[in-house]
Amino acid sequence: MSRMLFISTDCHAGLLPGQYREYLDPQFREAYDADVAVQREIAKENRKVMLVEEINAKWRQGIEQELTGAWDHAQRIKVLDGDGIAAEVIFPDGITEENAPPFGAGLSVGPLGGEYETQWAGARAHNRWIAELSQMAPARHLGVAVVPATWDVDEAVREVRWARQNGLGSIMIPVMWGPHAPYHHPKYDPLWAICQELDVVIHFHSGPGAAEEYFGPMPRQPGHQDMVGGMGIYVCEAVWAVVRPLTFLIWGGVFERYPTLKVVVTEATTTWVANYLEHLDDRYVDWHVTAKLGDYKSHLSMKPSDYFHRNIRLGTFFRRKEVERRHEVGHECMMWGSDYPHPEGTWPYTRDMMVDTFRGVPEAEIATMLGGSAAAFYNLDTDRLAPLVAQIGPDTSLFNS
Amino acid sequence: MSRMLFISTDCHAGLLPGQYREYLDPQFREAYDADVAVQREIAKENRKVMLVEEINAKWRQGIEQELTGAWDHAQRIKVLDGDGIAAEVIFPDGITEENAPPFGAGLSVGPLGGEYETQWAGARAHNRWIAELSQMAPARHLGVAVVPATWDVDEAVREVRWARQNGLGSIMIPVMWGPHAPYHHPKYDPLWAICQELDVVIHFHSGPGAAEEYFGPMPRQPGHQDMVGGMGIYVCEAVWAVVRPLTFLIWGGVFERYPTLKVVVTEATTTWVANYLEHLDDRYVDWHVTAKLGDYKSHLSMKPSDYFHRNIRLGTFFRRKEVERRHEVGHECMMWGSDYPHPEGTWPYTRDMMVDTFRGVPEAEIATMLGGSAAAFYNLDTDRLAPLVAQIGPDTSLFNS
Structure with missing residues (x-):
C-alpha cells in the first residue's frame, strides 16, 4: 500500500437558514430575520429555473445524512474520510440553494449581489463561523474568508488581518466588480x-454571471418577454466571468509588483x-496588429503566461x-477538487470518478494534481x-488498474 | 498564369471631417458642425494614448496619396488593383482616427458610443455615402450599412430595406448593447x-471594448489615478467583446429560427x-456539471458548433x-481581408504577407480562404x-515558391 495525499481545493460549507444570527453583529440581526424570508423566496424561484427541484431531490435520495456535513463537523469528517480527502479548501454556500451567508455574501458576493453594509456584515458572520469550523481540525480545513473588497479596500485589509489571526489563510473576493473599479486599479x-x-x-x-443580460431585469416588469437561451449563455459565460479578473491582474502588473501573490480560479x-495564455502572449509579443497603440507592455518584465504559471x-x-491535456496547461497549476456537497462535483462517486479521470497517468503527475500542487501553494504542513x-x-494502485 | 479570385472581407472607407454634412438630414447639420470639433479633440487625445502619433506618422510616410483612397474612388480602385483585390467589404472609419461617420456611428456604434437620434442620423449619412461609393463599381464594392439596432428594431428593419434597395447587402450592428437588450431578446x-x-x-x-473599465471613467475626474495595463487588457478583451454576441445568438436559438441567416465576425x-466551440459544445452535451440546471438546450436541434459552421x-x-490551424476552425469559415487603409492590415505589403501566410497550403484551400468562401457567403456574381x-x-504560382 502506498497512499497519496489527496486535497480537495473546492468544497463548500454553510449554516442552515437563520443560524447565522448569532454570528452577526447585533445591529444586523433584525434585518437578517427579514433576509432569511427573502432568501427563501429567492431559493423557491431558483428551484424553478436554476436548481431544478426534481433533479436535486433525486440526487439527494439516500445521501440526506451525508449532506448535513455542509454544517455539521462530525458528519463532514466522515465524508472527507470516506472520500480519502486529507485537507479541503472550504468556500461558502453549503448546499447551493440554502446555507449561503447572510445578505448575498456568498459565491455571488459583490456589488451586483447586495448592499455595502449588509454584505460586509454577512461576510463577517460567515467568516466567524468558518473560522470556528476550521479550528475543529485546523490541519484539514482551510476555510475561505469572504471579502467584499470592491467597496472598501481598507476594510478588506483589516479583514485579511483578522482572517490570518483567526487561522484562515484564504480569502475570496468578488468575481464581478459591477460599477466599482476593476482589479488593475491602484486602489487595490x-x-x-x-x-x-x-x-x-x-x-x-x-x-456569478451577467444574470440580467441572460434572463432579463429582475424583478420581472409588466410586458416582460422571456429570453430563450439565457441558461445556455450563462453556463458558457460563467467560465469567462471568472477568468476575466486574471486579465486585469496580469496586465495591471499586479504580479510584477507583488511577485509572490497567490491567486486561484476555482x-x-x-x-x-x-488558448487564453496564447492570446495574452500574442498581444505581449506586440505583433503587427497592435503596433499602432504604442508601448503597453514595458511595465511587465515577463510575458503573461509566465505570471500565470508562477502566481x-x-x-x-x-x-x-x-x-489528457495537462501539459498544455502546465499540470503543476491544476489542483483537484470534489466540490462536496454540490451535485456537480465528484461526491458521492469520488473514487470512481477519480480513477476514470486519472487512469494511466504517471504516478508523480497524479500526485501533483491530487495533492502536491495544493500542498505547496497553500503552504500546508504535510508532516x-x-x-x-x-x-x-x-x-496509488487504484490508477494502474 | 492562373489567377485567383481575391476578396478582402475587411476594408474601410470614410469621408474627411466635415464632408458628411451634405449627407445628413438638414436638422442635424448644425449639431454636426459642433461634433466635428468634438471629434477632432477626441482624435487629438487618442493620438496620445491609442493611436500613437509618431508611429502612425512614420507608417504613413510615402503612402499619403494611396491613403486618400479612404474617400477617393479613383485612388481606391488603384490600390485595390495593386493589391489584386477583385471585391471588398467596406466598413466605416477610413483612417482610424479620422473619417468616421458623424456622432460616433462608426465601428463603436451603439449605446456606449453616442445618443439615439444623432447616432441614427450619423449612420444614415454614412449609409447614403457608402451606397453612392459602392455604386461606382457595384461588383467590387460591398458597402456595409451601419445599423444601430439596439435602440429601435423597427427603424433597423426599415434601414435594412433601404440598404438592400440602394445596393447594399451588408450591415453592421453594435458589438456591445450596453443597457439595451442582448441579441437573444425576441425583440430582434x-x-x-x-x-x-x-x-x-x-x-x-x-x-469596441469596456473602455471605462480599462482606462477609467471619461472625462477624467479630479483625483483620477491612472490604471496601468488598460491597453493590454483592451487588446485582449476586444476579441472577446466581438465573439460575445455569437454566444447570445447561438444559445438564443436565432439560427434555429432563421436557418439561413448570415453573420460575420470581422x-x-x-x-x-x-476552443470556443469546444466550450459551447461541452455545455450542450449536458455534462455532469450542468445537470442540476435542467433542460436548457431542447430548443436547439443541433449543437452550437453546427450553427457556427453553417451560419x-x-x-x-x-x-x-x-x-496552419485552419482545420481546427473549418477553413471554409475563414475569409481573408487586407484591412486597407488601416495600419494593422496587410496593405501596403499585401503580396508579401499573403505569400508568407499561405505558402505551401493546398491551392484549393487557399482559393477558398482568399475568395471562394466570401464569394459564396456574400453571394457574389463571380462571372x-x-x-x-x-x-x-x-x-497561384506565388504560393508554390
Whole structure:
C-alpha cells in the first residue's frame, strides 16, 4: 500500500437558514430575520429555473445524512474520510440553494449581489463561523474568508488581518466588480500587499454571471418577454466571468509588483487555459496588429503566461480530457477538487470518478494534481497530515488498474 | 498564369471631417458642425494614448496619396488593383482616427458610443455615402450599412430595406448593447427575419471594448489615478467583446429560427474558434456539471458548433499560425481581408504577407480562404468579376515558391 495525499481545493460549507444570527453583529440581526424570508423566496424561484427541484431531490435520495456535513463537523469528517480527502479548501454556500451567508455574501458576493453594509456584515458572520469550523481540525480545513473588497479596500485589509489571526489563510473576493473599479486599479494595492505579506491565497470562485443580460431585469416588469437561451449563455459565460479578473491582474502588473501573490480560479474548468495564455502572449509579443497603440507592455518584465504559471492555480475537479491535456496547461497549476456537497462535483462517486479521470497517468503527475500542487501553494504542513494520509489516502494502485 | 479570385472581407472607407454634412438630414447639420470639433479633440487625445502619433506618422510616410483612397474612388480602385483585390467589404472609419461617420456611428456604434437620434442620423449619412461609393463599381464594392439596432428594431428593419434597395447587402450592428437588450431578446426577431429574407449579411467588427473599465471613467475626474495595463487588457478583451454576441445568438436559438441567416465576425483573429466551440459544445452535451440546471438546450436541434459552421464566417486577415490551424476552425469559415487603409492590415505589403501566410497550403484551400468562401457567403456574381480577376488577381504560382 502506498497512499497519496489527496486535497480537495473546492468544497463548500454553510449554516442552515437563520443560524447565522448569532454570528452577526447585533445591529444586523433584525434585518437578517427579514433576509432569511427573502432568501427563501429567492431559493423557491431558483428551484424553478436554476436548481431544478426534481433533479436535486433525486440526487439527494439516500445521501440526506451525508449532506448535513455542509454544517455539521462530525458528519463532514466522515465524508472527507470516506472520500480519502486529507485537507479541503472550504468556500461558502453549503448546499447551493440554502446555507449561503447572510445578505448575498456568498459565491455571488459583490456589488451586483447586495448592499455595502449588509454584505460586509454577512461576510463577517460567515467568516466567524468558518473560522470556528476550521479550528475543529485546523490541519484539514482551510476555510475561505469572504471579502467584499470592491467597496472598501481598507476594510478588506483589516479583514485579511483578522482572517490570518483567526487561522484562515484564504480569502475570496468578488468575481464581478459591477460599477466599482476593476482589479488593475491602484486602489487595490494595499490588499495585494497584505495578502502577499501574510501569505493569504486569493480566490475567484465561478458562479456569478451577467444574470440580467441572460434572463432579463429582475424583478420581472409588466410586458416582460422571456429570453430563450439565457441558461445556455450563462453556463458558457460563467467560465469567462471568472477568468476575466486574471486579465486585469496580469496586465495591471499586479504580479510584477507583488511577485509572490497567490491567486486561484476555482471551478472554472481548465480547457480554456492554453488558448487564453496564447492570446495574452500574442498581444505581449506586440505583433503587427497592435503596433499602432504604442508601448503597453514595458511595465511587465515577463510575458503573461509566465505570471500565470508562477502566481495562479486552477482549483477544480477534472474531466478526463482536461487531464489528457495537462501539459498544455502546465499540470503543476491544476489542483483537484470534489466540490462536496454540490451535485456537480465528484461526491458521492469520488473514487470512481477519480480513477476514470486519472487512469494511466504517471504516478508523480497524479500526485501533483491530487495533492502536491495544493500542498505547496497553500503552504500546508504535510508532516502533520501524514498519519491521516496513511489511514485514509487513496492507494496509488487504484490508477494502474 | 492562373489567377485567383481575391476578396478582402475587411476594408474601410470614410469621408474627411466635415464632408458628411451634405449627407445628413438638414436638422442635424448644425449639431454636426459642433461634433466635428468634438471629434477632432477626441482624435487629438487618442493620438496620445491609442493611436500613437509618431508611429502612425512614420507608417504613413510615402503612402499619403494611396491613403486618400479612404474617400477617393479613383485612388481606391488603384490600390485595390495593386493589391489584386477583385471585391471588398467596406466598413466605416477610413483612417482610424479620422473619417468616421458623424456622432460616433462608426465601428463603436451603439449605446456606449453616442445618443439615439444623432447616432441614427450619423449612420444614415454614412449609409447614403457608402451606397453612392459602392455604386461606382457595384461588383467590387460591398458597402456595409451601419445599423444601430439596439435602440429601435423597427427603424433597423426599415434601414435594412433601404440598404438592400440602394445596393447594399451588408450591415453592421453594435458589438456591445450596453443597457439595451442582448441579441437573444425576441425583440430582434424582425431584424433577423428581414436580413434572412433579403439575404443581408450581419457583421460584428472588432474595436469596441469596456473602455471605462480599462482606462477609467471619461472625462477624467479630479483625483483620477491612472490604471496601468488598460491597453493590454483592451487588446485582449476586444476579441472577446466581438465573439460575445455569437454566444447570445447561438444559445438564443436565432439560427434555429432563421436557418439561413448570415453573420460575420470581422478582424477578431481565429485562434479562439476551436476552443470556443469546444466550450459551447461541452455545455450542450449536458455534462455532469450542468445537470442540476435542467433542460436548457431542447430548443436547439443541433449543437452550437453546427450553427457556427453553417451560419457564421470569420472576416479577417491571417497570421501564418491561423492558416496552419485552419482545420481546427473549418477553413471554409475563414475569409481573408487586407484591412486597407488601416495600419494593422496587410496593405501596403499585401503580396508579401499573403505569400508568407499561405505558402505551401493546398491551392484549393487557399482559393477558398482568399475568395471562394466570401464569394459564396456574400453571394457574389463571380462571372461578372472574372474579367477583372484575369487582369489583377494574384497568380497561384506565388504560393508554390
